[in-house]
Amino acid sequence: MRLGTVRRNGTTQAFRQENGATTFLPAKDVGELLLREDWRTLAGEAGQEPAAADLDTPILRPGKILCAGLNYYAHAEEVGQDVPKHPTIFTKMHNALVGPSDDVQMPEASRKIDWEAELTIVIGKTIRKVDEAAAKDAILGYTVMNDVSVRDWQGRTSEWFQGKNWDRMTPVGPVVVTADEIDPEDGLAVECELDGVVKQSGTTSDLIFSCAKLVSYISEFMTLEPGDIIATGTPAGVGLARKPREWIPVGAELVTRIEGIGELRNKCVAEPAAG
Amino acid sequence: MRLGTVRRNGTTQAFRQENGATTFLPAKDVGELLLREDWRTLAGEAGQEPAAADLDTPILRPGKILCAGLNYYAHAEEVGQDVPKHPTIFTKMHNALVGPSDDVQMPEASRKIDWEAELTIVIGKTIRKVDEAAAKDAILGYTVMNDVSVRDWQGRTSEWFQGKNWDRMTPVGPVVVTADEIDPEDGLAVECELDGVVKQSGTTSDLIFSCAKLVSYISEFMTLEPGDIIATGTPAGVGLARKPREWIPVGAELVTRIEGIGELRNKCVAEPAAG
Incomplete structure (x- = not known):
């Protein structure tokens, strides 16, 4: 099953896809849909599959947007870090999100903009202090994020937040695929292309901390709730680690793909002068 | 003017205080109240000032909870850091918040729990890329936070998030005082007491980055919106920097006070076994 959010009739609406059929549902986005117990069976209006260009990010305003850093062996190595003992967790805020075909806004204040393709967990249950089996059971499904990063601001202080939270710079989508259909432990290909050139080509088999482990770890200290999302880190191949370093040029097309x-297919454009 | 949220009649309700009079307003908390243009004059029901024990945290679910680190000269020095060139910004999530008289939950997983009294900004306008004058104008008022921190988890990775986001560990309140009544640039006393012993006694005159500077800096990369809150960092005197180090014992009373x-007056109790 796939869940998404489409821009339609001047607003947004959640939809569900199953066995090739699309049903538009009475919820403004997947986030609102997941607050209902009956989201799998809720009746709606049958329709055509939405065009990619009409999709919004599935959850417009997640309760939490958590991100794991340094979670692929080859990526930790390329940035000169030891294999970590504990997951590194940081956050994004809703203002950073854009849809799967939207423009990514490139700031005037930096040109050191980097790509980070990431498998992203969507939480389906309220949980706290759960083991890995219960954590896996609380994963509703998966989506795709590109954790586009402003590297000079990220490195200004120990805390990466200010390099990860520029307005409208983080595409997430195109849909949420439920966990009964895919399993990252089977090894899903994670790819990032910039203007048609493959920059990252990894597999979720190389995650240091599995999705279940990440969810269980976070649940040790905080309650996770339906609609919370957790990006699981990026594989090797980021611009920061290349010699010479590479950054996203204004005007580039960024494609982020998970098997x-x-x-996600996003044009990277200069942000409006007025901010 | 003071704004707060009280637990009343089985739910929560915003209230406004001016010239000694309390008015209960048609909004579930200060966050919902601030979405209205007319929050300063909105009609309500006159009543008695709520008891401290009945107060909830003013904004139950802020759109963003941002925190500045290393923002007092003496605190940066006591933890061995140079005076920073840029503000350090990290975040909390709503699950961490408790009200001004609520129990602070002490986790089983750590006993290295520390105090951090912090003046906290409440944003009143939607802003992006504003100078310090416009940033100051966007500050609706101020409240108090104790950024209670789990030091061993905070230090597990470069990112402090997992030491700062334990459920129900961060008291915020008791009310929001509007910016026409107090100005941190005048030097407000910031104090923290543990079981009646003063542990922190600072003044907002010693902030490295002023409130206006912090808001302007953050607005360079992200939109700030009404109800967003920004804790401005803690003065010297934290337990981590004491010799020997000191931590909050289970059962302690933590008092956090800003002129x-x-x-805030919170009992620190062991969290329920079930989490």
Whole structure:
């Protein structure tokens, strides 16, 4: 099953896809849909599959947007870090999100903008202090994020937040695929292309901390709730680690693709002068 | 003017205080109240000032809870850091918040729990890329936070998030005092007491980055919106920097006080076994 959010009739609306059929549902986005117990069976209006260009990010305003850092062996190595003992967790805020075909806004204040393709967990249950089996059971599904990063601001202080939270710079989507259809432990291909050139080509088999482990770890200290999302880190191949370093040029097309889910396809454009 | 949220009639309700009079307003908390243009004059029901024990945290679910680190000269020095060139910004999530008289939950997983009294900004306008004058104008008022921190988890990775986001560990309140009544640039006393012993006694005159500077800096990369809150960092005297180190014992009473706003008074109790 796939869940998404489409821009339609001047507003947004959640939809569900199963066995090739699309049903538009009475919820403004997947976030609102998941607050209902009956989201799998809720009646709606049958329709055509939405065009990619009409999709919004599935959850417009997640309760939490958590991100794991340094979670692929080859990526930790390329940035000169030891294999970590504990997951590194940081956050994004809703203002950073854009849809799967939207423009990514490139700031005037930096040109050191980097790509980070990431498998992203969507939480389906309220949990606290759960083991890995219960954590896996609380994963509703998966989507795709590109954790586009402003590297000079990220490195200004120990805390990466200010390099990760520029307005409208983080595409997430195109849809949420439920966990009964794909399993990252089977090894899903994670790819990032910049203007048609493959920059990252990894597999979720190389995650240091599995999705279940990440969810269990976070649940040790905080309650996770339906609609919370957790980006699981990026594989090797980021611009920061290349010699020479590479950054996203204004005007580039950034494609982020995960096997079994779909792709983000975003043009990277200069942000409006007025901010 | 003071704004707060009280637990009343089985739910929560915003209230406004001016010239000694309390008015209960048609909004579930200060966050919902601030979405209205007319919050300063909105009609309500006159009543008695709520008891401290009945107060909830003013904004139950802020759109963003941002925190500045290393923002007092003496605190940066006591933890061995140079005076920073840029503000350090990290975040909390709503699950961490408790009200001004609520129990602070002490986790089983750590006993290295520390105090951090912090003046906290409440944003009143939607802003992006504003200078310090416009940033100051966007500050609706101020409240008090104790950024209670789990030091061993905070230090597990470069990112402090997992030491700062334990459920129900961060008291915020008791009310929001509007910016026409107090100005941190005048030097407000910031104090923290543990079981009646003063542990922190600072003044907002010693902030490295002023409130206006912090808001302007953050607005360079992200939109700030009404109800967003920004804790401005803690003065010297934290347990981590004491010799020997000191931590909050289970059962302690933690008092956090800022001149012109009021105080948080929280009992620190073991969290329920079920989490």
